[in-house]
Amino acid sequence: MxxxxxxxxxxxxxxxxxxxxxxxxxxxxxxxxxxxxxxxxxxxxxxxxxxxxxxxxxTKKDSTVTMNVNFxxxxxxxxxxxxxxxxxxxxxxxxxxxxxxxxxxxxxxxxxxxxxxxxxxxxxxxxxxxxxxxxxxxxxxxxxxxxxxxxxxxxxxxxxxxxxxxxxxxxxxxxxxxxxxxxxMTLLLLATVLIMVLVIVCIIYQIRIIVRQDKIAKLREDFSYAMIHDMKTPLSSILMGTQILETGKLDTQPEKKARYFRILKEEGEHLLSLTNKVLTLSKLENHQLKLEKDTCCVRSMLEDLAEKYKAKAVKHIVYKWNLQADTVYADEELLKEALSNLIDNAVKYSGDEVEITFSSGKFSNEYYIKVHDTGFGIPLKDQSKIFEKYERASAADRSRYGGSAGFGLGLNYVLRVAEAHGGRVTLESIEGEYSEFTIYLPNREDAIDKTCLNTNK
Incomplete structure (x- = not known):
């Protein structure tokens, strides 16, 4: 129904x-x-x-009253x-x-x-x-x-x-x-009002449960489709590469053979990364993941990610830097993966050329890291739900511009990581112009005095 x-x-x-x-x-x-x-x-x-x-x-007490009954x-x-x-x-x-x-x-x-x-x-x-x-x-x-x-x-x-x-x-x-x-009727009226409120609350609660169950069913369907869709390509590449290597035709072509091995490794790492991301999200949602926080060098993390995406991207990427805070106190592995998701989205959802600006600094009692891109932007109607798990509401619109529909875990992962650190994530975007994601992390006084080795770009 x-x-x-x-x-x-x-x-x-x-x-x-x-x-x-x-x-x-x-x-x-x-x-x-x-x-x-x-x-x-x-x-x-x-x-x-x-x-x-x-x-x-x-009247006077001495008065006498005489009464006759006539019938x-x-x-x-x-x-x-x-x-x-x-x-x-x-x-x-x-x-x-x-x-x-x-x-x-x-x-x-x-x-x-x-x-x-x-x-x-x-x-x-x-x-x-x-x-x-x-x-x-x-x-x-x-x-x-x-x-x-x-x-x-x-x-x-x-x-x-x-x-x-x-x-x-x-x-x-x-x-x-x-x-x-x-x-x-006061008690009766109060009882009636309470009964009506209780009935209305119960009906609304039941409807919300049904809506939630329906949404979960759709999410399960989307998850199955997205998982199969996202795993199909690397699995096909691995199978095809394995079959070619098994034939021995590339034994006399060491450079081509090494290239195939590199592709197999990259695709295997992609599948492992996807699996780890799903498991990490599950642990974050259930508060079962223990964070290993320490002073992290913002520049070195971003430079590693920038080089990685610039090397494998087929489009022209221009990076700009405005880093006013060199360190943050966080779990470096999780934060780096969250930043990687933001850069990956910036590259995916953009045209033949994209400009990505990295910023960092301190605002009030929080440190922030911003990733600004000149991509397609996110429609206003989708901005309120873009961080939901498996959210692919604007995938069709992005695909028209050459963007990937995606698996729908990236931004939810970013949100969960920020929340696990006691921070938050904000979005500012104009469709067709830009998107800017900001990760806010709590201040840690004893991390300010520590130094971080980094290479100046």
Whole structure:
């Protein structure tokens, strides 16, 4: 399955999970809202009853309250399905009328709101409440605040009758239901967010693993192809040279015979160098290679490499020198091989003539060695991944200019060697103009005083 299909499947699955979470939260919200509504309905009549008792108790202590219960069987037959509820409602209305008519005390909204809010808070609903008196049509006659009780942002209790003639009703209002709801759902919301974050992280992690596995598979394929391609030519040369030498035809031509032996040796060394490079890279990546650091002469290393590539190159090479630091503290063998890779790239990826400039010096607490060439340069889109292992992204473009596709180990080797020394590598390049690689190595104070024998060029 292609990566893009896996990503689409992951996106669809994530959308489905988000949708399920949304449905779950909406249903939970509705249930919480219904729970608050139900608790408000249950507690408001009790709060109203406590308020009327408190109102009556504020009158003279020697007051006597007389209450008659009038029951009309035909009129109140439907209400008698729940006698207890009917009796409590009747008594509540009677108390309200007695307080108003006999004691001239109407509903105290301040006391009612305080009692109602305290009751809600005691069961875990810290609500802001209001109350009002409405008529049979729902029109507000009096209220404890200027709040629109018919608005969408409030929860209202059912009208509670406070007069036997059905003209006055008491109604409670929760003015901040959403805050109460979300406060009740705090843990649920946090759990949902954590679950969603965890799911998203897991999905992204799984996709990254799949992408990485796909990349590893492609790298394995590229490695096999590149290894075979890079070994085919020297192996063919060795086999062909061996067959010619076995025939004995060159026994009478010692110079030609020596030339064939030299070719066989060079090709064998090339294969050995490639094998050692792969093994060294593996050790560097696994931090298993022990570096043998010492003071290295920069000029002598570069001069040896310059002569080597100038002798075997078929193109014209011009070297320029700007060495301000003669020594660095490093593993000479690994550093020399890294510099060799940079020079090899400069020669490969250039035209019929190339100019290579070597520079060295000290910058801050680091020593640097630069290899600047006037080759084809590296496209900007490839510069961010040019140091990756087996990277041959721009091989096709380079081949058009006569460059070699390469095996894709050289620059990764340079990076690994620099990192093993605690240093770094930087690249500056403009396509079609130049490339400049800089190896930075940490400063070593005790290496500065040491001298290095070198030949001035």
């Amino acid at each position: 292609e990566i893009k299909h896996i990503r689409w499947i992951a996106v669809v699955g994530l959308i489905a999970i988000v949708e399920l979470q949304y449905v779950w939260l909406v249903n939970t919200y509705k249930l919480t809202k219904e729970s608050i509504q139900m608790k408000g309905e249950e507690l408001f009549p009790e709060a109203a009853l406590q308020e009327v008792f408190l109102r009556v108790s504020k 009309d069987a035909e009129k109140d037959m439907e209400s008698m399905s729940n006698p207890g509820q009917w009796l409590m409602s009747y008594m509540h209305v009677s108390f309200q009328e007695i307080a108003l008519k006999d004691f001239n005390r109407d509903v105290s909204f301040v006391d009612l709101d305080s009692i109602y809010a305290h009751m809600l808070d005691s069961i875990g609903f810290p609500a802001v409440v209001a109350s009002c008196i409405v008529d049979s049509t729902g029109r507000v006659m009096r209220s404890s605040s200027q709040l629109d009780i018919h608005g969408k942002g409030v929860l209202r209790t059912s009208p509670l009758p406070i007069s036997h003639d059905g003209t006055r009703f008491l109604q409670g209002v929760i003015t901040n239901p959403y805050r109460v709801i979300f406060r009740r």
